[in-house]
């Protein structure tokens with residue numbers, strides 16, 4: 017059936033429903049408003065999707081719903097999870113999709129957008145450590161509720177998790193893609209993302225029964241990123257040429273640089289704030305990224321720890337004394353201040369180490385560009401205290417004072433004008449004269465000398481002007 021606005025379908029009790037506006041079409045199906053039910057939407061699978069498996073999976077989801085009711089805050093209803101509410105069928109009775117609560121997508125953003133501080137600030141998203149601890153806590157609590165029913169997200173990553181910008185509650189979509197526990201049957205998840213895939217699954221993927229270990233790993237990666245300015249726990253500075261440079265390769269090789277006991281193969285990124293994490297938090301990360309998957313903290317363990325940080329009354333997060341926009345863990349240094357000072361040092365290093373540009377016509381690189389990457393290249397110099405010598409300058413690019421350049425700019429066109437407007441006609445006149453005497457010859461000789469000198473100066477003037485720098 018080609019679903020479109022106005023098509024009449026049926027719910028599980030054969031009540032007629034009319035499709036409203038198409039909200040969005042994804043890889044598996046299209047999501048429509050339902051005219052008769054303003055609080056619900058319909059997801060209808062695309063032709064070619066194996067609806068027989070989805071029908072059984074959806075029945076299992078309806079039988080075993082997680083305990084994640086809508087939450088009310090200041091009179092606004094927040095749907096936490098778009099869990100199916102019923103099956104949908106064609107008028108002939110064939111299964112075509114399911115209904116679920118409508119989520120106010122416009123009031124939400126995905127977690128990916130909150131991880132990069134500059135992007136978050138530009139979009140008005142939360143940037144404080146407190147807000148991020150709250151997001152991390154809410155995510156862990158939601159996962160714990162899913163895990164209690166033995167349902168797993170599997171393709172858990174910041175891009176797949178949304179949150180309400182005002183309340184910071186999590187909003188989960190695309191639940192029919194999760195790994196679902198049915199009556200004596202498991203319906204696997206379809207996808208994984210290798211940057212968030214646990215070491216033991218990097219080679220062969222996640223098999224049925226292994227999903228919780230995967231969700232625990234991906235949750236720990238996301239918590240680390242939320243509390244550490246977007247830094248991935250497997251980023252860092254490898255100490256060896258043969259070590260993998262990509263995140264999946266580093267995950268598979270257990271190259272976690274932020275363990276309490278360190279890692280001789282990889283050093284932490286200088287912008288990391290892990291030294292400002294309290295011991296219980298570092299202990300949890302050490303367990304999550306150790307070589308023993310069975311030690312990985314559960315979602316409910318994460319929930320309990322993070323709620324402690326997120327609760328304002330607990331006083332575990334405090335305002336920074338130096339910069340009121342920063343927060344840090346009580347009794348520990350402010351990681352945001354350290355990051356800021358490192359970045360401004362890097363910025364200064366970028367300015368002083370950048371090779372002087374030979375082309376005066378081009379714009380200078382903007383200082384703010386140093387903020388763009390989490391680990392800008394000059395930062396490494398700052399951290400190691402090694403100052404790269406400025407690149408050698410070509411001779412022609414020797415500094416030229418502003419006065420000299422003005423002189424050249426004034427004399428150059430005059431010489432050129434003389435060559436083109438006076439010298440050449442005089443030469444032509446001499447040639448055209450029927451009987452030129454020694455006076456004409458002398459005059460032309462002097463003019464010819466001046467012409468040669470002018471041309472020489474002009475030839476010299478052009479490259480010097482082109483290669484000279486701005487003051």
Ligand SMILES: Nc1ncnc2c1ncn2[C@@H]1O[C@H](COP(=O)(O)OP(=O)(O)OP(=O)(O)O)[C@@H](O)[C@H]1O
Pocket residue numbers: 039040041042043044045046047057059098116117118119120121189190191193
């Ligand atoms: N409950 C909902 N309320 C409002 N909009 C929704 C809801 N569910 C899905 N959408 C919108 O429809 C889009 C596609 O939905 P969904 O991700 O479930 O489809 P999909 O075909 O499985 O996509 P993908 O291939 O990305 O997994 C979502 O990105 C979202 O914009």
Ligand SMILES: [Mg+2]
Pocket residue numbers: 042043044190192193
């Ligand atoms: Mg999907």
